[in-house]
Amino acid sequence: MTDQIETEPQAAQPADRTPRWYLQGEQTAPVMVLSGIWKARAGNIPVFPKDGLKKAPGAHLSFQTSDLQVWDTGLVAFLWDLKRVAHDAGVSLDMRTLPGPMRQLLELLPEVPDEPVHHKTARTSFLETVGNHAVASMTEVGVVSELGALTAKGAVLTLLGRSRMRMVDLLANTADAGPYALLIVGIVNFLIGAILAFVGAVELQKFAAGIYVASLVGIAMVREMAAVMTAIIMAGRTGGAYAARISTMQGNEEIDALNVFGIPTSTYLILPAVLSLIITMPFLYLYGCLIGMLGGFVVAISMLDITAAGYFHQTITAFHIGQFIFGFTKSLVFGAFIGLTSCRIGLKAGRSAADVGIAATRAVVVGIVGVIAIDAIFAVIADVLGI
Amino acid sequence: MPDQTVLSLRDVTLSFGPKVIQKNISLDVRKGSIFAVMGGSGCGKSTLLKSMIGLLRPSAGEYHVGDENYWAGSEAHRTDLNHRFGVLFQSGALWSSMTVGENIALPLQMFTDLKPDVIRRLVELKLGFVGMLQAIDLYPSEISGGMRKRAGLARALALDPDILFFDEPSAGLDPITSARLDDLILNLRDGLGATIVIVSHELPSLFHIADDGIFLDARTKTPIAHGSPRSLRDNCTDPQVHAFMHRERDEEGNT
16 A cells, blocks of 8 residues: 555544545545644644645545535635645646635735745944944934024025925914923923922021022022923924924925925925024023023922011022023023924834824933933033123 | 525614614525625715624624524624634735734634644635735735735635625726636635625626625615526616726716
């Protein structure tokens, strides 16, 4: 019986629900007998072994499905295994012996499946990674500077009336970055002023110098806190929104449409965004200063034995106009920085839903870290200049 | 039972707030048929499909899936019924953060207890049906629009649904790919024994595959014809349906 194919022990009773298969008949004309219930969801679909068919070029395999009870794509998965093994073994399948639907599904499936395309994950050395990152970040600085220059050029052209920035966009952006931000900027700066006053009052009271709480709050708000806190809020609120909006436009091919029309993204998208932040940030800074001092005032009056007039007088004598200009300048730079980087991150983003999230997150992180880093640079400059 | 009704709508009105999209829709979808929802742009074809897959509750009327009243039951009941549905959205609607393979595996992971290797095998099978096996590890952003559609079809088949809904399956595809998709749909219908509801205005494909249908009118906001696209083309006397089926300009010029 050498030319007889071994058959599996046969135990298929009519009531047997498990999917079973066995081969019978001669090697040149084997018959695949299928029985039982073949449901993919049951999770018990057998795999046809890779060596299940001996090499027998020209052999002809037919099917016997009379004992088959219920089947779905699970059976087709098994038959696909068989189809591939049969192809390798040079055995042809007699598709006519399969029921019509099964045959139609099986015919859709390739005998030799295409190899899945894999992502090439080339391993890079540590040094190479560092180098790549360094080059990438230098490039990024260059790109952002170029974008800034283009935007500035767009602004000049707009002023000369030779380029078109839509005033509607500027107004909408300004409203969003200005009036609508007042509440959150107010709350945060009020609390910062109050916290400063509180911390100062506890210590200064020991030296009976409670009145200097006014100077502490005034100088801290004007020089640092109002500008930095406002910028951080705007980075989270407006910068994230810009990045998300522009990356969504990227996904909808809106940016491509602008490019095809020759409408420069720098004037149409970035200029209103940056300009609105440059316009609103100084106002928000002044507003933040005042509200912060008010916060300090409320805490100082309620905790310490000082008069309102005394606090007011101490505040206005505490700092000179140079410190105001210093904070004011910083807020302008922060505004431009947040506007430019968030637009750049939006433009650079990919086109999927996940990329929008990544762009928004990155804009906020870069905005906050960048604002604090720029503030540190300003501190060094101020120290050198003696402001 | 060749004439068993799988889906039936009775006097359904669809509206967004006060704005009525379509009213008095009644239709029966027979088991194993390919049912076409036809009509000009903006007539509410996609809205009807949305309602049939449970995304929009009709403001009036009844919707039966098999013997069950779809909107009468609880949300959980609707979710169970939805597992009989497979939906191919207009642009594929693949989840962009996952590879094509993961997209198809997700419903299997969520709603079955199958082991990962079994799931992988089924995912390969579904991708094999649509001829996309090579893209199993690619992200949706890395494949073309036509491939995305086929991958969306594979995902619609993930849970072996017996009712498939296709929203504009051949829109944006070249004629050859579109014809191949038609054959694929026919093969899947015959092979899986599924019932298919298809929203389309791709006439050649409608004539080729659909064997029943409904024609929605944007002006009167009601269905104006029932029947297979072929019989509507040959027999329907309504001027608007006639114009649609023969690609003529509407004489009144206000569609």
